[in-house]
Amino acid sequence: MNEKTDQQPPAGSPLPAAVRAGARMRHWLRALSDTDRARPADGGPLRPYELEAARRAGVPATRLDLFAHFLGEDGLRTLWSLLDSGRYEVTLPEEAALLTVAWLVRAGDDDAAEELVAQLRPFADRLPLTPRPADVPAPPADAVRRRSAAEASIALGLRKPNPAVEAQREALSVWRPFEDELLAHRLRADSEGHGAQWRADGAALLERYADLAARHTRCTGHLDPKSNPAILRRALAEAVAGRPADPRLAGLLRHAVTSMVAKRGRPGSPEHTRLREVQAAQAARPAHHELAALARHRLCAPDADRAAPGAGRLEGPVTAEEAARTSLPAGTALPPAVRALLAGIRPTDVTALLAQAAVPSAEVLAELVPQLATTHTARGYADEPLRTLLAATHRSGAARSTVNHWWTPARHARTGTAPWVRAVAAHGPDPVAQARLTLRAVGELAVEAFPGAGIPDRLVGTLSSLAQLAQLPVRFLSMPLANSFSGAVNPDLYPAVHNAADLLRGTPYERYYGIDYAALRERAAAQDAVALMDLCAGRAGLPQHRRTGQGGRRDTPLAHDAAVQEQARVLTTFNMATLVREVGIEPSSGWDGLARGAFTAARRRSATPKRTACAWRQLVFHLSLCGADEQAAVLVWIDAELARLPQAAARLAPALARLRLAATSSGTRPSPRACRP
Structure with missing residues (x-):
């Protein structure tokens, strides 16, 4: 956008504040339009809520008149009411601008308010700055949701x-009542005989059957010639035709009638009526x-x-x-x-979702974490209306994107450069410090919510992004272990090995898995990828021909092998050691509490072998960070749990014996020496 001022500043004079403000605003809009091609440069025609706002205010339906109105006394009162009630939504970042002006005026920061107005004024005739009202309050900064309304x-x-359910519904509503009519008609013959009316009614029943069979095709039991209804129909067809039933059919008919009456009673009897009423109610359910x-x-x-x-x-x-x-x-x-x-579409606190069992796995939790990262800066503001406003501003991009996958550090930084966000920056926390707090909180949440799952792959990207915003030189290991094209080993493997070696040397984890962390650290320090991959292959039990390939050459890098990748996870703890040493996580339930949670996940009957192995690895890791007394207490608790679970005890006995040996062998409790960011 090229914005012209009424007059140019004289040569050699300082650039006027309004010109500087307009330049900053144009820079932000240019950056925004470069990433949102569907966004009209001039804001487009007035939205219905803007027209309604102009009608209520009694001003002409133009954006410039609305802008002037909201800077007046009546307009500011309207904005303050919206701030206090939270009944607004921000789908475009600029819809938060006037609300920010109102907050600054109420906070007494007139200079910042005037500067922000100066930046907005040149664009007030084109951008939709009017707040968008809503029927319900905006969600708080720490709220997340499982899915959007569209999802x-x-x-x-x-x-x-459901084919099975619909077949049952057809049986209860169509075929059972028809079978009752067949049976009642047959029982009438005992008292009335095969008169003309009886045969006419029988012919009508047979015609109805043909019609029902053509229209209701989900159930096929009535087609079975050996079924009782089929025997009744066959005998009825013979009687309607005036032919006597042969001895075999007569015997089958007597058996069918006797068994049907014995099973459900005579049609019209109290017990039969009650049964059919219950079945009819079931069939009538939507x-x-x-x-x-x-x-x-x-x-x-x-x-x-x-x-x-x-x-x-x-x-x-x-x-x-x-x-x-x-x-x-x-x-x-x-x-x-x-x-x-x-x-799942209602915004709520993530701890509430966990308490309601609405987050079934660590992978689902990893999908929610980007929402926490989106609003992490807003959560540091002390004033609740401002905190809610900034959270809505940072969420504004999600309205046009998939709720859990749109956030990136670049998007977050771009929103942070919006003039109205910068205008209130002095009233909030240091964004770097807030990012570090969020990184630690997310790490603790992931570890405590599912202590037997470890760090899911899809969470690693969010942790890395938060570390970038926190300006921490933390490198989280992600999969795949090697580049798909070049075959080069992921360089994040080496710092992951360093952290694991420094944290777990001399612990039950090292002894349980038979790792020489001193030698492993030397290989990582030398960045010897070949030696590391060969070590992982040997631990995985890969034969020599699978390590080197036919003729001494491998067609694919060794790091692509799933067994090798699993051993790399064992050696590095797959970011658990990094979270402890570099981020400094401290679970509120204690490492012994996490060890108990990991064991509970490992002994579940429904756990797959892969999940059981992962949970057991987390158990060994958590136990290694406990003191000697805590380790002993956890092992006693495990024995008590297995005493009432004989099948799990038999399945886990070898691994538990090895764990007990590793925990009771000589060794010292590790010192995490977490670097406090």
């Missing part, structure tokens, strides 16, 4: 009719895919992403209005799986 809508749209479609329709609301916790608007039962529109019974509750999907 939940896609998941609900994938729910299709299908899950129908309720999922209703829930998906609810997500079409503009503010579905910000549904207030506990409001029940999304997860509540079918309303009378919805029942009239969809024919679903009013008051029907949504299935638990659908309610869980809808609850």
Whole structure:
């Protein structure tokens, strides 16, 4: 954008503040437009909420008049009300600008407010600076959500009719009542005989069967010639045709009638009626895919992403209005799986999600962590309205991106250079110090939430990004271990080995896995990738021909082998030692508490061998950071747990014996010597 001023400053004079302010604003807009091609340079036509704001204020429907209004007394009162209630949303970063001006005025920082207004004024006629109102408050800075409304809508749209459930529904609503009619008609013959009316009714039943069989094809049991209903139909067809049943068919008919009456009672009897009423009620229940479609329709609301916790608007039962529109019974509750999907779009504290078991794995937690990283700067502000405003500003890019995968340090830094964010920087914490606090908090959260899972691969990128913002020379090891094209070993392997060797030398971890950390550290110091990979291959038990390939040559690098990568995880602890030494994590539950949690994960019957091995490795790591008394207490606790779990005890006995030997051998408790950032 090229913005012209009314007059140019005379030669040799200092550049006016307004010109400098306009230059900073143009620089920020240029950087923003370079990364958001779909964004109109002039802001586009007025949005409906801007037109409504102009109508309420009684000013012409132009952005410049709205800008002037919000700088007046009445406009500032409106902005202060929005700040206190939080009932606004920021989908574009500039929608937070006027709210920031209002906060600065209320905080008494008139100089910063005037400077920000000077930067905004040249662009007030084109940018949508008017705050966008919302029906519910903006989520706090520490809130996360499992999925966006769009993602939940896609998941609900994938729910299709369950063939087994629909077949059961057809059986209960169509075929069981028809079988009752067949049986009742046959029982009438005992008292009425095969008269003309009886045969006419029988012919009508056979015609109905043909029609039902053509329209309802989910159930096939009625096609079995040996089934009781098939025998009744065959005997009825003979009687309607005026032919007597042969002795074999007559015997089958008597057996079919006797068994059907003995099983459910005579049609119309009290016990038979109660059974059919229960089955009819079951068949009348709405299908899950129908309720999922209703829930998906609810997500079409503009503010579905910000549904207030506990409001029940999304997860509540079918309303009378919805029942009239969809024919679903009013008051029907949504299935638990659908309610869980809808609850996942509500912003809430991550610890609450963990307590509700809404985060089932470390991998899912890793998807949520970028949201915490997005607002980490905002959480350092003491004033709650300002904290909420800045969190909404930093989240603004997520409205046009996938909720869990859009954040990068570059995006965060670009938002931080927005003039309104810089205007309140003096009222907040040091961003570098705040990034370090967030890095440590994220590391502790990942370790404590799932003590038997370690650090998931997808979390490594976020940790590295936070370390970059924290200006820490911390390098986290990521997979794959080697470059897919060049075959070069990941250089982050060497500092990971250094941290593991310095932390775990002389500990049960070193003894349990038979590692010589002193020699391993020397290889890492020399950056001898060949020796390290050969060591991992030997520990993995790879035969020589798999290490060197046929004729002494390998077609693929050794580091691509899955067994070699697993041994690299064992040697380096895959970033656990880095978190302890470089980041300085201190779990609130203590390392002994994490050891107990890791053992609980390892002894689960549902755990796969791979997950069991990972959990056991975390157990050995956590135990190695405990004192001698804590180690003994954990081993006693493990014995008590296995005493009531004989199958797990038999499965884990060899590994436990080896762990006990490693823990009771000579060695000293390690000193983490974590470098406090």
